[in-house]
Every structure is written in C-alpha cells, then in structure tokens.
Amino acid sequence: MSIYGFARGVVKSILTPLFRVEIIGKENIPKDAGVIVCSNHISNFDPPVVGMTFPRPVYFMAKAELFKVPGLKTLLPKIYAFPVKRGLSDRDALRKGISILKEGGALGLFPEGSRSKDGKLGKGMAGVGFFALRSNAVIVPCAVIGPYKPFKKLQVVYGKPIDVTEMRKERVSSEEVTEVVMKEIGLLLDKYQ
Template sequence: MNLYSFARSFVNGILNPIYRFEVKGKEHFPKDGGVLLCTNHIHNFDPPVVGINAPRPVHFMAKAELFKVPLLGKILPNINAFPVKRGMSDREALRTGLSLLKEGKVLGLFPEGTRSKTGELGKGLAGAGFFALRTDAAIVPCAIIGPYKAFKRLKVVYGKPIDMTALRERRASAEETTEFIMEEIRKLINENK
C-alpha cells in the first residue's frame, strides 16, 4: 500500500464518522483519462474530503508555503500534492498540471483560489479555464455542501462532465471558460442544498 492509499484510508477513518459524508454522482466520474475536477472551497478540509471521496486518486496544487513546513513538506509530494506560488503566474505549476492531465490523471482544482469566508461561491480565477482549454480532459464539477459541523451530514456532489466543445472550438478566453465551469458548480450547489 502506498502512502496515498494509506493516507486516504486513515483520513477517511477520522473524518467520515465526524462529518457523515453523503456522496452523490460518483457514476458521472470518468473511469479513465484525464479529469479536471473543479470544486468550490469552503473549508481547510476540502482537499482531503474531495481526495477520500473521489473514485480515483486526485493530484492537488497546494500553496508553496506548505512545502516549507517541517514534516508536512515531506508528506505532501507523496500524497499527490505539488506546489503553486499564489498571486503570480507559476509556469512550473501550470506545466505540472498540464502534464498530469495529458498522462490521464485527475487534477483537483479550487477555481476560487482561496477559501470562501462566507461559504458562498466566489469568482473563479483563470487557471481552471487555462487547463480546460489546453487539454482534452473531462471537466467534472464538484460541490461541497456544508456546514462542517460535527455529526452533521456533509455532501460531496459530482456533476456530469461539462461539454466544452463549443468553448474549445471558438477559442473562448480562460476567464470565460472558468466562469462557465463556476456556473456548473453553482447549479450543483443550488440543486443539492
């Protein structure tokens, strides 16, 4: 068993009894090929919650500062995380993300770039659109619907892959594409509250 599988089982054993996950839409998740998994961001636990409930291993961008924390910096690369420098265009992180998608892996993104302080869906950054337009990966929207309160049900909802054909054909901007993805996440939240 690799560290990712061990961590996934370990974290699931801790979080599932507390938050009693209700997972919907796993059948929409492609069984193979590159997947860009785009999720709203309401809590620090969102990455592990998405990671333990997704049907396939997920690779996440994590802020570069976390890789400087003793011990954590050694663990993160072994649980499929790679660094991104926030607040600037990090070419290395973009290359890593593109490479993962082209290799048929799952890249998990929080398009808002940071946690929502209000729990409401914020504006997405252009990164999600960048990856969606430059690969033929399936784009899967995901909604985490809280609250994160002990012994209250926490929903994780996967939507059907978004049809990106029209946006790709007319070479839409990364910003417009991200907004299109955010609208699908918003629909999932509203339909599953």
Template sequence: MSLYPFARSVVAGLLKPTYRIKVEGLEHFPKEGAVLLCTNHISNLDPPVVGVTSPRKVFFMAKAELFNVPVLNGLLKNFGTFPVKRGGGDREALRAGLKVLKEGNVLGLFPEGTRSKNGELGKGLPGAGFFALRSDAAVVPCAIIGPYKSLKTLRVVYGKPINMEKYRQEKISPEEMTNIIMSEIGNLIKK
C-alpha cells in the same frame, strides 16, 4: 510503496463518520482518462474530503507556503500534491498541472484560489479555464455543501462532465471558461 492508499483509508475512517459525508454523482466521474476536477472551497478540510470521496487518486495544486512546513512538505509530495505561487502566472505549476492531465490522471483544483470566508461561491481564477482549454481532460464540477460540524451531514456532489467540445472550438478565453465552470459548480450547490 505509496503511502497514499493507507493514508486515504485512515483519513476516510476519521472524516466520513465525523461529518456524515454523503457522496452523490459518482456515476458521472470518468473511470479513466484525464479529469480536471473543479471544486468550491469552504474549508481547509476540502482537499482530504475530495481525496477520500473521489473514485480515483487526485493530484492537487496547493499554495506554495504549505511546502515550507517540514513534515507537511514530505506528506504533500507523497500524495502527489505540487506547489503553486499565488498572485500570478506560475509557469512551473501550470506545466506540472498539464503533465498530470497529459498522463491521464485527475487534477484537483479549487478555482477560487482561496477558501470562502462566508461559505458563498466566489469568483474563479483563470487557471481552471486554462487547464480546461489546454488539455483534453474531462472537466468535472464538484460542490461541497454543508457545514463542517460534527454529526451534521456534509454533501459532496460530483456533476456531469462539462461538454468541452464547443468551448475548445470557439477558442473562448480562460476567464470565460472559468466562469462557465463556476456556474456549473453554483448549479450543483443550488440543487
């Protein structure tokens, strides 16, 4: 039996009332098929917040260092999270991410690669563009807006899937595609 549904309900019960999480744009989230979910990164709580607000299970890529913590290692694997070695092209992580998408699941990425120190949207890494261009996944931008402060509203906004057809035909670079994805996340934050 998977621990995911139980853990998701427990985490939702803790996070949603504490941070008054308001979810917008769920109607844009594809009900089936592969989805590349790209979100800004402002807190260590971002993965669980996205996990409890997404209408589907999200498989996250997380920094390899987290898998060195014994208890955390088992939990992360049970939740479908897989490691990525930061600072270079981790081929194993790229293959694992493509496999998640090929199986029609949701791959959650934080294209900035690390948390923003000042809350501002940073530059995205080319991995997001790689997955967007190398798969048939719907690419859904997402923005987490607001402070993680008790009893303050935290908004999670899911945007419309990016129309990938022309970008895949034009064979743009992963860097260019990541810039487009980051621009869409930035538009959600500005709204």
C-alpha cells in the same frame, strides 16, 4: 499500498463518520481520462474530503510555503500535492498540472482560489479554463455542502462532466470556460442545499 492510498484510507475512516459524508453523483466521474475536478471552497477540510470521495487519486496544488515546513516537504509530494507560488504566474505549477492531465490523471482545483468567508460561491479564477483548454481533460464540477460540524451531514455532489471540445474549437477564453464551470457548481449548490 502507497502512502497516498494509506493516507486516503486513514482520512476516510475519520472524516466519513465525523461529518456523515454522503457522496452524490459518483457515476458522473470518468474512470480513466484526464479530468479536472472543480469544487467550491468552504473549509480547509475540502481537499481531503474531495480527495477521499473521488474514486481516483487526485493531485492538488498547495501553496509553496507549505513545502518549506519540515516533514510536510517530504509528505506532500507522496500524497500527490505539488507547489504553486500564489499571486504569480507559476510556470512550473502550470506545466505540472498540464502533464498530470495529459497522462490521464485527475487534477483538483478550487477555482475561487481561497476559502469563502460566508459560504457563498465566489468568482472563479481563469486557471480552470487554462488547464481545460490546454489539455483533453473534461471538467467535473463538484459542490461541497454542509457545515463541517461533527455528526451533521456533509454532502459532496459531483455533476455531469463538462466537455470543452467545442469551446476549444471556438477559441473561447480561459475566463469564459471558468464562468461555465462556476455556473455548474452554483447549480449543484442550488439543487442540493
């Protein structure tokens, strides 16, 4: 078993009963194509929760500073995290993300960029659109709903995949793709909250 598989199993065995995690819409997740999973961001627990509920390994960007911490710099790549320099156009991180998608992998993104302080969905950044327009990946919107309080129910809802083929042909902007994704996440929040 890989370190990713082991870590995922440990996280799942702790967080699933602690937060009474319920998964909705798992059937919406493509089994083998490149996929960008885009979630709202309400807690530091979001990456492990999305990672443990998504049926395929998910690669996440993590702030570059974490890769300087002893122990973490060895562990993070083994659990499919890769560094991104925040506030900059990090070409290495962008190339890595595109490469993951072109190889049929799953890339996890939080389009808001940082956690929402009030739990409301914020504005998405153009990165989602960038990755979608430069790969053949579909986008799976995801809504994490709940208070992250012990033994209160937490829902992880996966919506229907967004195919951006037509948007690519129409040469829409990265921002426009991101707006579509944020709207879909918002609809999931409205429906299940």
